[in-house]
Amino acid sequence: MARDDSRRPRQLGGELVIPVLAVIFTLYFFATIWNSPWTAQVSAFMVGGILLLTCTIFMVRCVLWLRQGSASLGFGNLFSRDDIVTGRIGLLVCTVGYCVLIDRLGFTLTTFLFLALSMIVLSKGQRPVFITAISAVMALGGWAVFIWAFDTRFPRGWFETTMKAVLANG
Amino acid sequence: MGETASILAEVFVDTIGYWWVIIPTIFLGLIVGGIPGFSAANTIIILMPLTLAMSLETGLVFMVTLYSAARMGAGIPAILVNIPGTAGAAATPLDGYPMAKAGRGQQALAMSFVASSIGGLLTTFLALMTMPILARVGFYMHSVEMIVVMLFGISLIASIAAQDMLKGLIAGFLGLMIGSIGTDVVYATPRGTFGFLELYDGVPLIPALVGLFAVSEAFIIIEKKVIISEDAEPKNPNWQDTFEGVRMALSRWWHIVWTSIIGLIIGVIPGAGASIASFVAYQQSRAFSKTPELYGTGHPEGLIAPESANNGVTSGTLVPLLVLGIPGGATAAIMLVVMQFHGVSFGPSLFENQPKIGYGMFMAMAVTYLLMLLTILPMSRYMSHVTTIPTIYLAPMIISFTLVGGFVPREYMFDMYLALGFGVLGYVARRTGYHVAAILIGVILGPLLETYFLRALKKSDGDITTLFSSTLGNILWVALALSLVLPPVFNWRRKRKELAER
Numbered sequence: 001m002a003r004d005d006s007r008r009p010r011q012l013g014g015e016l017v018i019p020v021l022a023v024i025f026t027l028y029f030f031a032t033i034w035n036s037p038w039t040a041q042v043s044a045f046m047v048g049g050i051l052l053l054t055c056t057i058f059m060v061r062c063v064l065w066l067r068q069g070s071a072s073l074g075f076g077n078l079f080s081r082d083d084i085v086t087g088r089i090g091l092l093v094c095t096v097g098y099c100v101l102i103d104r105l106g107f108t109l110t111t112f113l114f115l116a117l118s119m120i121v122l123s124k125g126q127r128p129v130f131i132t133a134i135s136a137v138m139a140l141g142g143w144a145v146f147i148w149a150f151d152t153r154f155p156r157g158w159f160e161t162t163m164k165a166v167l168a169n170g
Numbered sequence: 171m172g173e174t175a176s177i178l179a180e181v182f183v184d185t186i187g188y189w190w191v192i193i194p195t196i197f198l199g200l201i202v203g204g205i206p207g208f209s210a211a212n213t214i215i216i217l218m219p220l221t222l223a224m225s226l227e228t229g230l231v232f233m234v235t236l237y238s239a240a241r242m243g244a245g246i247p248a249i250l251v252n253i254p255g256t257a258g259a260a261a262t263p264l265d266g267y268p269m270a271k272a273g274r275g276q277q278a279l280a281m282s283f284v285a286s287s288i289g290g291l292l293t294t295f296l297a298l299m300t301m302p303i304l305a306r307v308g309f310y311m312h313s314v315e316m317i318v319v320m321l322f323g324i325s326l327i328a329s330i331a332a333q334d335m336l337k338g339l340i341a342g343f344l345g346l347m348i349g350s351i352g353t354d355v356v357y358a359t360p361r362g363t364f365g366f367l368e369l370y371d372g373v374p375l376i377p378a379l380v381g382l383f384a385v386s387e388a389f390i391i392i393e394k395k396v397i398i399s400e401d402a403e404p405k406n407p408n409w410q411d412t413f414e415g416v417r418m419a420l421s422r423w424w425h426i427v428w429t430s431i432i433g434l435i436i437g438v439i440p441g442a443g444a445s446i447a448s449f450v451a452y453q454q455s456r457a458f459s460k461t462p463e464l465y466g467t468g469h470p471e472g473l474i475a476p477e478s479a480n481n482g483v484t485s486g487t488l489v490p491l492l493v494l495g496i497p498g499g500a501t502a503a504i505m506l507v508v509m510q511f512h513g514v515s516f517g518p519s520l521f522e523n524q525p526k527i528g529y530g531m532f533m534a535m536a537v538t539y540l541l542m543l544l545t546i547l548p549m550s551r552y553m554s555h556v557t558t559i560p561t562i563y564l565a566p567m568i569i570s571f572t573l574v575g576g577f578v579p580r581e582y583m584f585d586m587y588l589a590l591g592f593g594v595l596g597y598v599a600r601r602t603g604y605h606v607a608a609i610l611i612g613v614i615l616g617p618l619l620e621t622y623f624l625r626a627l628k629k630s631d632g633d634i635t636t637l638f639s640s641t642l643g644n645i646l647w648v649a650l651a652l653s654l655v656l657p658p659v660f661n662w663r664r665k666r667k668e669l670a671e672r
Contacts, residue, residue: 014598014601014602015337015602015603017598017602018340018341018344018595018598018599018602018604019340021595022340022343022344022347025344025347025348025362026347028362028364029347029350029351029361029362032360032361032362032363033359033361033362036354036357036359036361037354037356037357037359038632039354039355039356039357039359039624039627039628040354040356040357040359040361042623042624042627043350043619043620043623043624044347044350044361044362047343047346047347047350047616048347050339050343051340051343051344051346051347054336054339054340054343055340057336058336058337058340061336077601077602078598078601078602082393086392086393087392087562088389088392091388091389091392091565091566091569092389094566095385095569095573095590095593096590098569098570098573099573099583099586099587099590102574102583102586103583107574111570111574114566114569114570115566115567115570118565118566118569119562119563119566122392122561122562122565122566123562131563134563138567138570142571150213150216150217151216152208152216152578153578153581154574154577154578155574155577155583
């Protein structure tokens with residue numbers, strides 16, 4: 001994982017992502033308050049103005065570095081082959097799936113599936129039985145503490161409804 | 171005076187008799203404080219029927235204990251896995267996490283527990299002694315003064331930005347801009363909401379906290395087998411590290427004292443809170459440190475300052491609640507409801523007519539901090555093991571339990587997606603050298619600053635000179651200017667002196 005950053009030119013593509021997003025967001029924000037009362041504008045124009053200024057200075061600095069040849073527009077510090085090797089992309093996909101499915105399947109079942117799948121992805125398929133067991137324990141533990149004991153309003157689905165009926169009927 | 175002392179002694183002994191409530195509640199508080207989304211306030215609301223069914227004394231001891239323990243609990247994951255349990259612990263990982271990564275997690279935990287307990291204990295007794303004066307602080311803190319207090323916290327962005335000023339400022343101002351999302355406080359005009367009704371109340375803090383710290387951290391830590399650095403010396407649980415942490419904290423007793431007093435004073439101001447207190451304390455600690463360059467690298471004082479301050483807030487919050495009947499925060503508001511349910515009257519008469527209730531709440535806090543120190547400190551040797559759990563197991567657990575924690579406060583599925591979005595932003599920021607803490611400071615303090623700023627302008631019909639119209643405000647402005655200008659001057663003089671001595 002160690003990168004020899006000293007030999008490579010600075011990768012500015014990744015560093016520019018946040019300033020570019022900041023500029024787009026600020027301009028969108030200004031558009032939403034253009035015809036609003038001054039109370040909605042004053043703070044946003046002040047903060048947004050300074051943000052645009054700092055982003056502009058940063059971009060000018062980047063252009064100077066690029067012209068000097070001490071930097072490139074690469075994205076190596078943001079995306080690399082390591083993201084696939086370490087399972088980061090797989091984990092991201094599992095996380096998006098977790099957010100989508102939890103509303104339908106409920107906390108316990110989705111958490112079990114998410115933990116099991118993402119751990120298997122990260123461990124590259126090693127120790128599946130152990131991972132399944134630990135995922136089940138964590139998901140059931142979460143259900144017992146947060147839903148059964150404290151009645152916290154976690155997303156509920158088939159498992160939670162069934163367990164509620166089972167516990168209510170002894 | 172003698173009569174008050176005997177009442178205090180009697181109440182203290184009575185409160186120790188509630189150990190059977192306090193000890194289990196300490197553990198409950200540590201758990202709910204440690205998981206983002208499960209604050210003390212949420213838990214007390216969930217357990218409100220139970221609290222109302224208890225006797226008034228038991229209920230109050232329970233709530234005060236939960237409040238104090240949750241505050242301390244929020245620092246544990248902040249130190250071990252870079253995930254503050256609440257916004258009040260957002261400054262804790264700045265130096266706590268680097269210590270854990272360097273294999274000094276046990277020391278960091280012990281230091282945090284000692285600083286929190288001593289800070290909490292000290293401010294509890296200070297609050298008791300100076301209650302009549304402290305209760306008046308709220309009356310002097312108007313919009314202008316609050317603006318300066320917020321700026322004390324926001325100026326921490328500049329400290330964080332020290333390594334790359336431009337990137338730090340971009341991160342901080344982006345956070346402030348994100349914090350401006352939602353309707354404005356005067357005419358309720360929606361701004362920058364992307365059409366989402368869920369954003370009309372502004373960006374919720376817990377999803378922002380979960381995303382920027384927890385989710386992004388989970389995606390980063392999988393690069394390594396365990397959190398602890400490969401070059402850190404592997405250690406078995408031992409008492410030496412705990413004692414070393416205690417010694418390091420006690421040797422900085424003066425630091426604990428003054429940063430916890432910052433917490434106490436900010437806690438007394440209704441509407442301010444632990445997040446502001448911890449940012450201000452960290453910024454001040456760094457500003458007047460002889461080694462400011464060590465902050466952010468695992469400096470003990472950078473850990474002690476926010477932990478002492480956010481525990482100082484807990485006792486401060488009780489002052490306006492008991493003396494004026496004004497709750498200083500969400501948890502205090504719930505305490506107010508429970509006390510009103512039992513027919514408690516607030517104000518100075520509370521301490522004359524029902525001294526065991528008035529003084530009892532402070533004593534419950536003092537006993538909680540004492541018992542917390544005794545029960546939690548020995549556990550630091552086991553807690554620090556979290557840093558040696560393989561990240562392939564730890565990262566998914568962090569993501570699942572914190573994402574769902576983002577859902578809990580408002581129960582919107584939208585908030586889980588928002589936390590994921592902040593997670594992606596936090597990941598990009600970390601990988602490209604922008605500080606997520608600077609973004610979070612903006613998100614937390616931005617809306618507060620804007621609210622007070624607009625109130626001040628509205629009251630003065632848009633006259634900007636109102637910002638310099640009050641004596642206290644002007645004193646605070648001078649203090650702010652001095653705290654920003656003096657440290658670099660002292661630093662320059664120190665370096666010059668060192669060069670001359672060579």
